[in-house]
Amino acid sequence: MTLSASSLRALAPHAVGLALAITLTTTYAEPTMPETPSDVQAAPADAVKTPSGLASKVLQPGKGTAKPAAADTVTVHYSGWTTDGKLFDSSVKRGSPTSFPLNGVIKGWTEGLQLMVEGEKRRFWIPADLAYGENPGGGRPGGLLVFDVELLGIKAAPKPPAVPEDVAAAPESAGKTASGIASRVLTAGTGTTHPKATDQVKVHYSGWTTDGELFDSSILRDEPIVFPLDRVIPGWTEGVQLMVAGEKRRLWIPAKLAYGDSPPPGAPAGTLVFDVELLEIVK
Numbered sequence: 001m002t003l004s005a006s007s008l009r010a011l012a013p014h015a016v017g018l019a020l021a022i023t024l025t026t027t028y029a030e031p032t033m034p035e036t037p038s039d040v041q042a043a044p045a046d047a048v049k050t051p052s053g054l055a056s057k058v059l060q061p062g063k064g065t066a067k068p069a070a071a072d073t074v075t076v077h078y079s080g081w082t083t084d085g086k087l088f089d090s091s092v093k094r095g096s097p098t099s100f101p102l103n104g105v106i107k108g109w110t111e112g113l114q115l116m117v118e119g120e121k122r123r124f125w126i127p128a129d130l131a132y133g134e135n136p137g138g139g140r141p142g143g144l145l146v147f148d149v150e151l152l153g154i155k156a157a158p159k160p161p162a163v164p165e166d167v168a169a170a171p172e173s174a175g176k177t178a179s180g181i182a183s184r185v186l187t188a189g190t191g192t193t194h195p196k197a198t199d200q201v202k203v204h205y206s207g208w209t210t211d212g213e214l215f216d217s218s219i220l221r222d223e224p225i226v227f228p229l230d231r232v233i234p235g236w237t238e239g240v241q242l243m244v245a246g247e248k249r250r251l252w253i254p255a256k257l258a259y260g261d262s263p264p265p266g267a268p269a270g271t272l273v274f275d276v277e278l279l280e281i282v283k
Contacts, residue, residue, distance in 0.1 A: 034079040034092045040146050041083050043125040054108055055125040059148065062120030068102055070110055071157035071220075075099040077150040080141070088141045097152055106131050113151060121150040158222050163212040167273050170252040181239050182252040186275065189247030193281060197230045197237055200282040208273045215268045224279055233258050240276060248277040 043055035068074050077097045079090035091098050108126030124147045132140040170182035195201050204224045206217035218225050229237050235253030251274045259267040
C-alpha cells in the first residue's frame with residue numbers, strides 16, 4: 001500500500017500526520033514515469049539489426065567490458081511499450097530493479113542483453129516471434145515490443161559440475177545395499193547423525209544419466225534445496241540416510257528406485273547417478 005498525505009492524516013493526529021506526510025513526500029519521491037520513446041513505432045535507420053530480426057540502439061554507453069552469457073543472472077532496470085506507445089511494464093516506474101537468469105526470459109531479451117556491458121542502456125525493438133507472439137493472451141502484450149534496458153550488474157553462472165569418471169557404472173569398490181543402490185563417499189562428513197526418512201534435509205546435488213548427460217543440478221542454480229526425505233524418489237530416501245552432515249557421496253540408483261525405464265515426459269530414464277552433499281539435517 002502507498003501511504004499518501006491523506007492516508008497519513010487519517011491514521012495520525014492532524015499536526016503529526018501532516019508533518020509525517022511532508023517528510024515522507026520529500027524523502028521518498030515517487031519514481032519518475034518513463035517517457036514514451038519518440039521512435040516507439042519502428043526501429044530507426046541507425047538501429048543495429050541481428051539476423052534474428054532484433055533491432056537495437058545504444059542510448060548510454062557502458063563502463064564495463066564483460067558481456068553476460070545466456071546462463072548468467074543479470075540485474076536490470078527496464079521499461080516496455082507496445083508500438084502504440086502503451087507502457088505495459090516498468091521496473092523504473094516501480095522504483096526497483098529486477099534480477100533473473102538470462103536464459104529464463106523471452107528470446108529477444110536472451111539475445112539482446114548479451115550485446116550489452118554493465119552500465120549500458122539500450123533500446124530494443126523485439127519482433128513478435130522473439131517476444132510473446134502476435135496474440136499471446138493471458139494479459140501479455142502482442143506484436144512488436146519496445147524495451148529500454150539498463151544493465152546494472154552481471155552475476156556469472158556457476159560452471160557445470162564435471163561428469164563423473166565412473167558415471168557409466170559403479171566401480172567394484174562402491175558399497176551396495178540390498179535394494180540395489182551403489183554408492184561411494186567422495187568427501188567424509190563432519191557430523192555423526194544420519195537423517196531419518198521423516199527428516200527434512202538440505203543438500204546440494206547434481207544428477208546424470210549413465211551416458212554422462214547432466215539433467216539437473218542445484219550447483220548450476222547456485223541454490224541448495226530443502227525437502228522431506230520421504231517425498232523424493234526411493235533411491236534418495238534410502239541413499240541419503242547413509243550419510244552424515246558435511247558428507248558428499250555418489251549414488252548409482254537403479255531405474256526401479258528412480259523414475260523407471262519409461263518415465264513421465266521430462267524425467268530421466270534408467271539408472272541415474274547423483275553426487276549429493278548433505279549440508280544439514282533440518283528436521
